[in-house]
Amino acid sequence: MATIESLQKKIKELEAQLQKERNEKQQINRPKITQMSSEVVDSNPYSRLMALKRMGIVDNYEKIREYTVAVVGVGGVGSVTAEMLTRCGIGKLLLFDYDKVELANMNRLFYQPHQAGMSKVEAAEKTLKEINPDVEFEVYNYNITTMDNFNHFMERIKNGGLKEGEPVNLVLSCVDNFEARMTINTACNELGQNWIESGVSENAVSGHIQFIIPGETSCFACAPPLVVATKTDEKTLKREGVCAASLPTTMAVVAGFLVQNTLKYLLGFGDVTYYLGYNALQDYFPSMTLRPNPQCDDNYCKKQQQAFQIKEATKPKVEKTEEKVEEIVHDDNVWEIQLVSETTEDELREADGQVPNLVEGLKVAYTTPAPTQASNEKTVDSTEKSLDELMKEMQGL
Amino acid sequence: MVDEATKRSLAQIPLLKTKAGPRDGELWVTRLKEEYQSLIKYVQNNKESDNDWFRLESNKEGTRWFGKCWYIHELLKYEFDVEFDIPITYPTTAPEIALPELDGKTAKMYRGGKICLTDHFKPLWARNVPKFGIAHAMSLGLGPWLAVEIPDLIQKEIISHKGRADEK
Numbered sequence: 001m002a003t004i005e006s007l008q009k010k011i012k013e014l015e016a017q018l019q020k021e022r023n024e025k026q027q028i029n030r031p032k033i034t035q036m037s038s039e040v041v042d043s044n045p046y047s048r049l050m051a052l053k054r055m056g057i058v059d060n061y062e063k064i065r066e067y068t069v070a071v072v073g074v075g076g077v078g079s080v081t082a083e084m085l086t087r088c089g090i091g092k093l094l095l096f097d098y099d100k101v102e103l104a105n106m107n108r109l110f111y112q113p114h115q116a117g118m119s120k121v122e123a124a125e126k127t128l129k130e131i132n133p134d135v136e137f138e139v140y141n142y143n144i145t146t147m148d149n150f151n152h153f154m155e156r157i158k159n160g161g162l163k164e165g166e167p168v169n170l171v172l173s174c175v176d177n178f179e180a181r182m183t184i185n186t187a188c189n190e191l192g193q194n195w196i197e198s199g200v201s202e203n204a205v206s207g208h209i210q211f212i213i214p215g216e217t218s219c220f221a222c223a224p225p226l227v228v229a230t231k232t233d234e235k236t237l238k239r240e241g242v243c244a245a246s247l248p249t250t251m252a253v254v255a256g257f258l259v260q261n262t263l264k265y266l267l268g269f270g271d272v273t274y275y276l277g278y279n280a281l282q283d284y285f286p287s288m289t290l291r292p293n294p295q296c297d298d299n300y301c302k303k304q305q306q307a308f309q310i311k312e313a314t315k316p317k318v319e320k321t322e323e324k325v326e327e328i329v330h331d332d333n334v335w336e337i338q339l340v341s342e343t344t345e346d347e348l349r350e351a352d353g354q355v356p357n358l359v360e361g362l363k364v365a366y367t368t369p370a371p372t373q374a375s376n377e378k379t380v381d382s383t384e385k386s387l388d389e390l391m392k393e394m395q396g397l
Numbered sequence: 398m399v400d401e402a403t404k405r406s407l408a409q410i411p412l413l414k415t416k417a418g419p420r421d422g423e424l425w426v427t428r429l430k431e432e433y434q435s436l437i438k439y440v441q442n443n444k445e446s447d448n449d450w451f452r453l454e455s456n457k458e459g460t461r462w463f464g465k466c467w468y469i470h471e472l473l474k475y476e477f478d479v480e481f482d483i484p485i486t487y488p489t490t491a492p493e494i495a496l497p498e499l500d501g502k503t504a505k506m507y508r509g510g511k512i513c514l515t516d517h518f519k520p521l522w523a524r525n526v527p528k529f530g531i532a533h534a535m536s537l538g539l540g541p542w543l544a545v546e547i548p549d550l551i552q553k554e555i556i557s558h559k560g561r562a563d564e565k
Contacts, residue, residue, distance in 0.1 A: 182489060380413060387459075
C-alpha cells in the first residue's frame, strides 16, 4: 500500500504537470484584439484579410466585426462554415444543433475523434474560441422544429445580434433535412430575415446554395425542393442499407460557396448569387435568380411579396428589352407526322401544379398538383365529440 | 411504389380537411380532432381486417405522440416503442417517426432512431397536404419500414424475441 508521503509526492508531480500544460495552453490562446490591424507581421491574425483592402477587393474589411451570423446545423457543412467565419473575424456567431459528435462524422472536416460524445455546438464553440477569441458565441443544443424550441429560436434570430435586441444579419441553413429547412423558412418569412439555404444531396455528388430575401426571391416553400441533375439514373441509385452518403470534398465546396456569398453580401463586394448549384460528377455549376411564387403556401411569404411590390413601385423604373426566341418550324412534313400526347396539356399542368422556370441542369425534386375541389374523396366526418372524448376513445381501442 | 395491400388500407383511411399546425391555436384543435378521428378509424379498420399493428396517444396539446407498434414474424410478436414530435411546419412536412430502441441497430435510421423513409414518401406526402395525417404517415411510412427492416434485423440476429410472455 502506498504511504501518505508517496501519495503527496505524486500529487505534487501531477500538479506541476498540470501547471505546465496550462502555461503552454495560455501561450497558444492569444489575448483578444480590440482593433483589426492591417500591419503585415507574423503575429497579426488579420493581416492577410486586411490585405483585401489594399488590393481593392473590399472597401472596409474591418466592418466584418459588426456582423452577427446564425449557423443552423453544425454538421459537415455548418461546422466548416462556422470555422471559416471565425477565421474571417466575424463579430458574433449563433450556433444551433441538437446532435452529438460521432465517430461516423470523421469522414468530414472539423470535428476530431476525441470530441465523440460531446454535443456538436459545445465542441464547435470550444474549438472556434481557441482559433479566434475575438468572436462572440451563443450556442443552443436543441431541435428547432418542435413547438417549445421554435419560439426561442425565432426570438434569438430577432434579438441575438451583437447588441442585444437587434436581429442577426444573416441566417445560414446548414441542416440536413426538409423539416428543419421549412422551419427556418417559416421563421425567416415571419421575421423578414434574409437567409441562405445550403445543401448536399444524399448521394454526396451534388449541392447548392440559395439566397432567400423574403418577398423578393423565391422562399423555400415557393416550389418543391430543387435538385441538381447529375445524370445518374435515380432508379439505379442503390440505397440498400444506407440513408445517406457524404464526402468531405462536396461539403467543403458547398461551405465555401456559402461563406463566399455571405462575405460578398455582408461586406458588399462582387455579385451576390441567388442560386448556385454544384454538380460534382460533371463539374457543372448552374446559377440563376428565382422569383417568389405568388401562390406560395406560406402566408407570410405572400405578405412579404406584397410589401416588396409596394417598395419596388416607389423605385424609378429601368426599361428592359426582352429577347425573342425563334420557334423552330419544319418547312416540309410530307408524311404529316404529328406528336399527340395521351394527356392534354391542361391535364399535365394540373397534375404538376406550379413549376418554376429553371436553368439547364436543375429540376424540381417532385411536383405537387394544383389545388382541386375533389368531392368524391372520403374525409373525416364533422364530429360533436370533444378532443378529450376522442383521446379517450383512442386509448380505449 | 407501395404494395396493393397498403394501397387498399390507405384508401380506407379518412382524409383530413384542416390545414393547421401546432402554432395555429383553435384551428390546430380542429385538426387534432380530425387526426384522432382518422386514427381511430384506421385502427378499427386494422382490427377488422385482423391486421392490428399499433397504438398511439398524444400529450394534451397533441404535439408529442407515443405508443407501441408491433410486427408478427413467424408467429412471434415483436413490439417496439414508437414516438415523434409534431414539427411546427406540420402538415406541410410529415412527422419524423422514431423507434428509439432500434437506434444504432440499423443503417436505415437517422439519429435518435428516426426511420429512414423511401424516396417515394416525401413526394407523396407533399402531393397530399393537408389531406394526409398521422394515420397516413403510419400506414405509408412506418408500416412498410417494419415489414422490410424487422425480418432483416431478426435474420441478422440483431433483435430477438423477448419471450413468450410478450405474445398476444
